[in-house]
Amino acid sequence: xxxxxxxxxxxxxxFVLYRRPLHPELFHIHQSRHLERFAYHAxxxxxxxxxxxxxxxxxxxxxxxxxxxxxVLPQNxxxxxxxxxxxxxxxxxxxxxxxxxxxxxxxxxxxxxxHASHRDLINYASTRGMLVRFDDWADNGAPVPFSFVDFEARxxxxxxxxxxxxxxxxxxxxxxxxxxxxxxxxxxxxxxxxSTL
Numbered sequence: 001x002x003x004x005x006x007x008x009x010x011x012x013x014x015f016v017l018y019r020r021p022l023h024p025e026l027f028h029i030h031q032s033r034h035l036e037r038f039a040y041h042a043x044x045x046x047x048x049x050x051x052x053x054x055x056x057x058x059x060x061x062x063x064x065x066x067x068x069x070x071x072v073l074p075q076n077x078x079x080x081x082x083x084x085x086x087x088x089x090x091x092x093x094x095x096x097x098x099x100x101x102x103x104x105x106x107x108x109x110x111x112x113x114x115h116a117s118h119r120d121l122i123n124y125a126s127t128r129g130m131l132v133r134f135d136d137w138a139d140n141g142a143p144v145p146f147s148f149v150d151f152e153a154r155x156x157x158x159x160x161x162x163x164x165x166x167x168x169x170x171x172x173x174x175x176x177x178x179x180x181x182x183x184x185x186x187x188x189x190x191x192x193x194x195s196t197l
Contacts, residue, residue: 001026006154008049010106010166010173013128016070017092017100018063020077021054029133035153040181042158046132046147049164057181058101060096062175066097066162084173097182105174114170118143121163143167156181 001181024032027047035042040057047067052061067073070081079092090102109117125131128149138144150158155178164173 010084010164010169012068012170013050013066013164013173014024014068014070014081015090015104015175016065016067016073016081016103017079017090017102018065018077019061019079019094020063021056022059022063022073023053026073027052030147033130033151035158037153037155038157040158042153042179044130044147044149044151044160046130048134049145049147050062050120051147051162051164053158053160053177053179055098055158055179055181057098060094060098060181062092062094062098062100062179064100064102064160064175064179066164066175068183084116097181099182101178101180102180103176105122106171107174108171109168111170114167114172115143117166117170117172118146120165121148121165122146124148139168145149 024045027045029045029047031046033044034152041056042053042055045052050066051067052063052065054061065073084104087105092100125148129148131148132143132146143165145167148163150161157178160177162175
């Protein structure tokens with residue numbers, strides 16, 4: 001089964017970082033966005049209450065995944081993975097000049113605070129980014145689960161903020177990542193000797 005077809009639980013979600021692109025057939029993609037910049041191109045996919053962000057530049061690639069069943073994902077190219085719990089920061093600097101910075105938070109709220117945050121995020125998402133509401137997954141009369149991904153594509157870096165709302169748990173998973181493509185190091189060459197002729 002493709003990831004993102006059924007309602008996930010925040011306690012089951014995991015983070016995975018790859019140094020390779022992933023095939024879209026692994027996922028049930030509800031909404032996608034392709035971005036082109038001079039130094040890189042990027043793809044953002046929303047699959048259920050989870051997402052994928054992939055940035056490719058000059059043959060290099062970094063892919064961030066949030067998913068509930070990472071067993072079906074390939075092991076090849078995996079850099080790290082962990083379960084979402086509380087707050088966490090992560091940094092990866094690669095030899096080829098790319099850098100990945102992540103901050104995550106699983107925020108459990110009171111019912112009133114969750115309802116207010118849910119309303120504010122839905123309103124904000126109506127004017128920017130990518131928003132997918134999962135009305136079929138909502139309990140009768142409860143707020144609708146949703147995924148909202150906002151992004152800023154700069155010249156040499158991509159900033160992404162994602163919010164995944166889990167009304168049954170009064171919880172919002174927030175991730176904020178920066179993928180810097182930097183400059184690919186040039187191969188070292190020996191300096192030419194000057195001719196004395």
